[in-house]
Amino acid sequence: MARTSTAGAHIEITNGAAIDAKSQVFAAIGELVDDGKAEWRRTASGEIELRLLSGEVFVLGEVSVTRVA
Numbered sequence: 001m002a003r004t005s006t007a008g009a010h011i012e013i014t015n016g017a018a019i020d021a022k023s024q025v026f027a028a029i030g031e032l033v034d035d036g037k038a039e040w041r042r043t044a045s046g047e048i049e050l051r052l053l054s055g056e057v058f059v060l061g062e063v064s065v066t067r068v069a
Contacts, residue, residue: 029060 029050032038040050040060048060057069 025065 029038029040032052033040036053038050038052040048043049043059050058050060052058055069056067059066059068
């Protein structure tokens, strides 16, 4: 009988955790927007830009967040 690898299961758990974390971050950002503390929009290139009322600007990537201003 062949022994099954745990590597695949580890990847699923890691990806599941990453997906959960990403959804939590987007939920928190959504609350900032709903509370009037930030605005977000999709740019012409398809990226999501987040602008906080305090002046910071971020680009929300697939796996990263980059501060641009």
